[in-house]
Amino acid sequence: MSRLLSVENLTISFRTDEGTITPVQDVTFAVDKGRTLGLVGESGSGKSVSTKALMRLxxxxxxxxxxxxxxxxxxDGQVMRIETLSDRSREIRALRGGEMGMIFQEPMASFSPVYTIGNQIIEAIRLHRPMSKREARAFAIDMLDKVGISNAGARIDQYAHELSGGMRQRAMIAVALSAGPALLIADEPTTALDVTIQAQVLDLMRDLQRELGMGMIFITHDLGVIAQVADDVAVMYLGSIVERGPARDVIRAPKHPYTQGLLAALPSLDTLSKRLTPIPGEIPSPNARPSGCPFHTRCAQKIAGLCDRKIPREVVPEPGRAVRCWLYDENGRAVA
Amino acid sequence: MLRFTVERLIGMVVTMALVSLMVFIIMEIPPGDYADRYAFRKYSGTGISVTAADVQAIRVDLGLDRPMLIRYFDWIGGIVLRGDFGQAFAFETSVNKVIGDKVWLTSGILFATLILTYLISIPIGIYAAVRRGSAVDYGLTVFSYLGLALPNFLLALVMLYFANRWFGSDIGGLFSAPYRDAPWSLPRVWDMLKHLWLPAVVLAWSAVAYQIQTVRATMSDELNKLSVTAARARGVPEGRLLLKYPARLAINPIVSTIGFDVNRIFSELPIVAVVLGLTELGQLLLRAYLDLDMNVAGAILLILTFAIVFMNFLSDILLAWLDPRIKLGA
Known part of the structure; x- marks a missing residue:
């Protein structure tokens, strides 16, 4: 299995009126060809910002x-160093769409209301494939058909507001895939959809990914969705990845207290009678980042005098897993 | 689109009919009528005493004794069928002669001002929104306040001075001496264009300042839309992206107020015209009111309101083309 994308020490800062804030700090992850990485976290944890950085958006x-x-x-096998590219370079334009496709949470807002769906798909196709207008239109109709839009030949000339929510998201998937990307970034693509439609869209995305052999980064706040789509998972909290590993292992045996909390807060049919256990407190604002481990303010297992002072290192409690928590870092604790 | 256009066209015709009726009523409001004035003009100072019967004879002669509705249809019929606006009694000639050239000169100034306003304010507003918070953006904001605060006539005076100093031209009026009373010809049009820019710049000044801020505000909103990010994420080059997605929607408020702009420019025109020595309709309208020359005043009012109604129709069509949601009624 070959590496498609590797991100190391990703740190993103924003200049604001109240000074510099750093919503993403020292994030490291990787995506292999044909595999899906799930990025999980509450809103404000830096998931979306991290993937926007990948496309220089x-x-x-x-x-x-x-x-x-x-x-x-x-x-074509060439390694692109995305952090060195200019926002307006030809390379970044080829990367956007052609190498990486992106799907967003709001399918309605992702389409311009003043152009037909066909116009926007054909635009994506012609930017990245040497096709005439007529060929691109035929290809776009095939693509709409492929994502399960019935009567694609007529739908292509409709506007986004004329479609239902599920159809819109299917159409957005068609836009993203029509340029032939090798990596699909899906930013909470099912959050705004009805539950029944959610399952259909998830199935569709998984099938298309297998068929096209794409890598995928799937952003969600829902660990239940991760269990369905992701091979690997990275749990983010306040701009840092606190736990990484194979999705199945992480969900079955979470290490980090935050991941444990997320799983306990997940409704399940087997435990309908029990009350859900929410994680206490709220995610702090990025400009009031706690000292030490960012999660210590909400952690039930925090070690007083350590977790609130020193930032934990990433340690490997067992092969294939990584966690950023003092509970698993005995050597580090001894030194500190 | 065809159905939408036809609907708006019918709406425009209905509006114009109502407007013409209102203009006619306004013409009727001042006390006395054309017969009184005609008798006064013809016989005052001649020593002949005029009786009520004489005035009534003139009234019957001119057909002014007929009911108001008939006279309205007579008046509007003459305009629509023959392009005849009736008699201008203060000038003792037809309204068409009095208005004549001034209609074309005024509409020339109006269109030049409109086009200049949009040509400058739209690209600059877009640029200011894209470079939001830059030195250029702040500079433009300062210019906008200046543009809004500076009175037109003052600007006209200042511009007149510099135009004369730098270009040595006899700025004042729309023609230089040899062409002033010459018949229309290509050199005369060219001569007019050389003079037209000055009133256009003066009149466009405050509108440009205002519209830059309008475009900048809507463009800033549009730039933050997800659809723009989505288009960028599929690799659309930045220049094309800006024009195709946010700019198309950002000019909506400008397009929808074309009619207002026509009205505003026409209202500002007389003062600027006095300073620059132009002969245009606004001034004539003012004089016609003072002379109670209601046929002239009515003709000018009618032309102006028709122009505004027509520009509104144009802006409706343009808006529907810019934003298909409008004609789809969504």
Whole structure:
């Protein structure tokens, strides 16, 4: 299995009126070809911002840390160093859409209301594939058909507001896939959909990913969804990855107290009679980041005098797993 | 789109009919009528005493004794069928002669001002929104306040001075001496264009300042839309992206107020015209009111309101083309 994307020490800062905030700090993850990485966390944990950085879609006020490395292996085998590219370079434009496709949470807002769906799919196709207008239109209709939109030949000339929510998200998937990306970034693609539609869209995405052999980064706040789609998972809290590992292992035996809390807060049919256990407190604002471990303010297992003072290192409690928590770092504790 | 256009067209015709009726009523409001005035003009100072019967004879002669509704249809019929606006008694000639050239000169100034306003304010507003918070953006904001605060006539005076100093041109009026009373010809049009820019700049000044801020505000909103990020994420080059997605919607408020702009420019025109020595309709309208020359005043009012109604129709069509949601009624 070959590496598609590797991100090391990703740090993102924003200039604001109240000074510099750093919503993403020292994040490291990787995606292999044909595999799905699930990024989990509450809102404000830095999941979306991290993936926007991959496509250099951050606003002008954002800046990347000096140690940030984002290496992507393109379809032609060349390694692109994304952090060095200029926002307006030809390379970044080829990467956007052609190498990485992106799907967003709000399918309605992702389409421009003043152009037909076909116009926006054909635009994506013609930017990345050498096709005439007519060929691109035929290809777009095939694509809409493939994502399960019935009567695609007529739908292509409709506007986003003329479709239902589920159809819109299918159409957005068609836009993202029509340019032939090797990596699909899905930013909470099912959050805004009805539960029954959610399952259909998840199935569709998993099938298409297998068929096209794409890598995928799937962002969600729902660990239940991760169990369905992801091979690997990275749990984010306040801009840091606190736990990484194979999705099945992490869900079955979570190490970090935050992951444990997320799982306990998940409703399940087997435990309907029991009350859910929410994680106490709220996620702190990025400009009031706690000292030490960012989670210590809400952690039931915190070690007083350590967790609130020193940032924990990432340790490997067992092969294939990684966790950023003092509970699993006996050597570190001894030194500290 | 065709159905939408036809609907709006019918709406425009109905509006114009109602407006013409209102203008006619306004013409009727001042006491006395054309017969009184005609008798006064013809016989005052001649020593002949005029009786009520004489005035009534004139009234019957001119057909002014007929009911108001008939006279309205007579008046509007003459305008629609023959392009005849009736008699201008203060000038003792037809309204068409009095208004004549001034209609074209005024609409020339109006259109030049409109086009200049949009040509400058739209690209600059877009640029200011894209470079939001930069030195250029702040500079433009300062200019906007200046543009809004500076009275037109003052600007006209200042511009007149510099135009004369730098270009040595006899700025004042729309034509230089040899062409003033010459018949229309290509050199005369060219001569007019050379003079037209000055009133256009003066009149466009405050509108530009205002519209830059409008475009900047809507463009800033549009730039933050997810659909713009989504388009960027599929690799659309930045220049094309800006024009295709946010800019198309950002000019909506401008397009929808074209009619207001026509009205505003026309209202500001007389003062600027006095300073720059132009002969245009606004001034004539003012004089017609003072002379109670209601046929002239009515003709000008009618032309102006028709122009506004027509521009509104145009802006409706343009809006529907810019934003298909409008014609789809969504």
């Amino acid at each position: 951050l606003p002008r006020t954002a800046s990347l840390g000096a140690d940030t490395k984002m290496h992507y292996t393109a379809k």
